[in-house]
Amino acid sequence: MLTVALLCVAVAEGAVRYRSQSAHNQIVVEDKGGYRMLRFNGSMETRLLIANPLLGHFEYTDYFQMPLLWNPKAKRVLVMGLGGGSTQRAFQGYYPTVHVDTVELDPAVAKVAKEWFGVKETKTHTIHISDGRGYLRRNKNRKYEAIMMDAYSSNTYGSFIPYHLATKEFFQLAAEDLTANGVLAYNVIGTYQEWRADIVGSMYRTMKTVFPHVYHFPAADSQNIVLLGVKANTGGLTSATLRARVDLLRRAQPKLPAYFGPRLARIRASAPPSAEQSPVLTDDHAPISKLLVPAK
Amino acid sequence: MKDDAPTPRGRTLALGALVLLGGFAVMVLEIVGARYLQPWFGGAFYVWTSQIGIVMLALALGYGVGGHMADRFKKARFLSLLLAPAGIFILLIPQMAPGMLDGIVDRHMKSSASVPSAEPTASEAVRTGLVITETNLLAEIPKDFLEGKTNNAANNLPAPPIDEAPPSEIPAVWRKLDPAIGSALVFLFPCFVLAMISPFMVRLAARQVAHVGTVSGLVYAASTVGSIAGVFISAYVLIDLFTTTQIFQMTGALTLGLGGLCCLIDWQWPEDLQDD
Numbered sequence: 001m002l003t004v005a006l007l008c009v010a011v012a013e014g015a016v017r018y019r020s021q022s023a024h025n026q027i028v029v030e031d032k033g034g035y036r037m038l039r040f041n042g043s044m045e046t047r048l049l050i051a052n053p054l055l056g057h058f059e060y061t062d063y064f065q066m067p068l069l070w071n072p073k074a075k076r077v078l079v080m081g082l083g084g085g086s087t088q089r090a091f092q093g094y095y096p097t098v099h100v101d102t103v104e105l106d107p108a109v110a111k112v113a114k115e116w117f118g119v120k121e122t123k124t125h126t127i128h129i130s131d132g133r134g135y136l137r138r139n140k141n142r143k144y145e146a147i148m149m150d151a152y153s154s155n156t157y158g159s160f161i162p163y164h165l166a167t168k169e170f171f172q173l174a175a176e177d178l179t180a181n182g183v184l185a186y187n188v189i190g191t192y193q194e195w196r197a198d199i200v201g202s203m204y205r206t207m208k209t210v211f212p213h214v215y216h217f218p219a220a221d222s223q224n225i226v227l228l229g230v231k232a233n234t235g236g237l238t239s240a241t242l243r244a245r246v247d248l249l250r251r252a253q254p255k256l257p258a259y260f261g262p263r264l265a266r267i268r269a270s271a272p273p274s275a276e277q278s279p280v281l282t283d284d285h286a287p288i289s290k291l292l293v294p295a296k
Numbered sequence: 297m298k299d300d301a302p303t304p305r306g307r308t309l310a311l312g313a314l315v316l317l318g319g320f321a322v323m324v325l326e327i328v329g330a331r332y333l334q335p336w337f338g339g340a341f342y343v344w345t346s347q348i349g350i351v352m353l354a355l356a357l358g359y360g361v362g363g364h365m366a367d368r369f370k371k372a373r374f375l376s377l378l379l380a381p382a383g384i385f386i387l388l389i390p391q392m393a394p395g396m397l398d399g400i401v402d403r404h405m406k407s408s409a410s411v412p413s414a415e416p417t418a419s420e421a422v423r424t425g426l427v428i429t430e431t432n433l434l435a436e437i438p439k440d441f442l443e444g445k446t447n448n449a450a451n452n453l454p455a456p457p458i459d460e461a462p463p464s465e466i467p468a469v470w471r472k473l474d475p476a477i478g479s480a481l482v483f484l485f486p487c488f489v490l491a492m493i494s495p496f497m498v499r500l501a502a503r504q505v506a507h508v509g510t511v512s513g514l515v516y517a518a519s520t521v522g523s524i525a526g527v528f529i530s531a532y533v534l535i536d537l538f539t540t541t542q543i544f545q546m547t548g549a550l551t552l553g554l555g556g557l558c559c560l561i562d563w564q565w566p567e568d569l570q571d572d
Contacts, residue, residue: 023341105340130466131338138466153340164334169359170453243436250441261441265434283335283540290536 008206018116022108025154029116036116038084041110043154046084046117053118054093057086059211060187060219062263063226065090067146067183069245069264070230072252074098078177078279080132080165081151082109085119092125094255102127103135105151131294132165140247143179159189163286166203184211184229191223192272198291200225201274206281208271213237217266225272233284235267275295306407311497312518314557318493319519321547323526325386325490326351327481328534328543331413332389336397346476349485354484358491365492372558375496378556380405382489387548393482400478400569404466439523490551494519500561 017036018029028039035056038046049056064087068074075098082104091100101102104110107129113119121127128135132151152159164170174184188203190196204227207214211229213236218225235241246264250256278291330347365374385392433440443505466474494515502511534543 130471131340133335134338134401134466137401140405162334162338162340163331164338167335169335237433239432239435239437242433246437247439258444260444261437262444264437265442267433269433285488285539287536 018112020108020112021242022106024106025109025180027108027263028046029112036084038112038117040083040154041157043159045154045159046053046086046087048084048086048117052115056222057084057090058219059263060217060224060226061086061090061150061222062257062259063095063217063219063228064148064150064185064187065257065260066215066217066226066228066267067148067185068095068253069242069249070181070183070232071145071179072245074259076101076142076144077146077148078103079145079148080135081149083150084117084252085113087148087150088113088119089117089259090210092120092122094253094257096124100125101142103130103132103151105129105131133170133173136177136266140175140176143182144177145179147174147178147182147184149184152189156258160292161188161199161203163281163288166206166281166288167281167283167286168206168209171207171229175210175229176180180232182231184231186227186229188225188227189223189291192218192225192274195223196292197272197274198278200272201263201276201278202281202291203227204272204275205278208275210217210273210281216268216272217263218268220266304510304565306499307561308501310557310561310564311501314493314554314561315497315515316519316522317550317554318490319522320526320529321386321550322351322355322487322490323523324530324534324543325483325487326526327530328540328547331535332393332540333397333475333478333482336401337478342472343479344474345392346473346479346518350476350479351485353480355491358488359495361488362492363495363499366496370499372496372500372561374558375492376555378489378492379551379558382486383548383551383553383555385548386486386551387545389482389544389548395401396481397478400474400481404470440466447515486551491553493554528536 008198015031016028017031019029020027025040026042030037030039030159030250031050034050035047036050037044047058063120064079067077074095077091077098078101080103082088082102085102088100088102091098102125104113104127110119110127113122119125119127130138149165151162151165153162154160171184175182178184184207186203186207188200190200192200204216207227207229212233213230214229215228215230215237216225217228237245279285279287281288326347330344333343333347498508498512499517501515502508530543538546
């Protein structure tokens, strides 16, 4: 009886506001404790604070702003994977001059993001319904200062990287679409030491085959590590160049959020420990499901 | 029918192995193939839809045509004539398919020649041989900034950029049909030939009309058991252990082997050829 009562309370707390089924996802929008949450196939994608949509998001999306250090006056960036649009909202809020192209596979997700998560298509934000790799392939003329990768397929067991967006060939394609100073930021779901450490190591090594410099930022509030691949082969960051980049960015982007500094402080430059034994992923061999299985 | 003598056990086993391994090969192609198509068409729903649909189409055609051919030619070695090119086709998928699939995808691209990027190279080129550690990277950045206690001095904003060329989008109908075209180009022919094995084996194994029910039932069952094994072994084992190139090569070699087995059956049990 008690469990039944508790269950009822739990259900009553979270109110499902919207539910739909697309060709790709079962989508649920839920309000709970002042937060609005987006679930795909049971797995939580996005949350925001209903009172202030620029807050309450997963912290890892903040690291998608780090490419601006290399491109303080970025004109055009590409975000793969819309979800609830945390990155898009942040760019519209803090970097209003940057044009964001979003590539999202599922038109139903775009609809939900607009209706429930305040995502707008404006002069500086365009949503393209497409597979990410296909989009890059068809738009080689369009160069981006930054590409942010957050395209996952989700089910109740969690989120999974589509392998064709994680191989050496994919990164080569993405690098072609980046400007000379371009930076690719990749949200990798995993940790350094245990849970999904092999995929983190593999992604690091694979990105390193294309990008001369790879930095990474472990999220503080979730098991995400954002890898940053820098295309320019002009020497890695030093304390002096990073300082210079920060100064340039602060001048170029007057609305730079106050949290930018604390996020930057989490930067890491050395290879994650799992990189040594994890394989480089290629179109021909990308054993992602094997990498996700924890070693016994 | 000439006689009621029991079919030699070896022949029955050979026919069974042909059917089983044929079913196995079809599903390896289906499962590994769907994954193989992902770099061109994406990983989602429509790739699976088209791969399943096209393989079913190949099976339907193979069953229909295969049954007809079996009545007409009767000899197992006729199948070798088709299994050999199918095997070679599968072996060569890694070499042939990328060009064809590129063609399907790239026909949607804007015809405009690629504009070379006019970006300047990175402005400062600081080359240091120093090992970077996290702490010294941040050493020169003001502490209050790293702690989030400051904000930026306002600065003049440049005007929002104007969108030059609209991006290249695929019409919705091609988003759905392109993967099917890709599946068909790469997998229709080999799966069609492999599907012909089953009705052919019914013809070779059924020596009396009275037993056609049993024989065809066993053939369906053996083929399906092979297919089930193909599905799970592909997904759980092959994809993890081998490259897709290797998997196609192994499946091509297997298909060539099945062609050889057909010849072997004719040669080993010539008296069993039916001529009614």
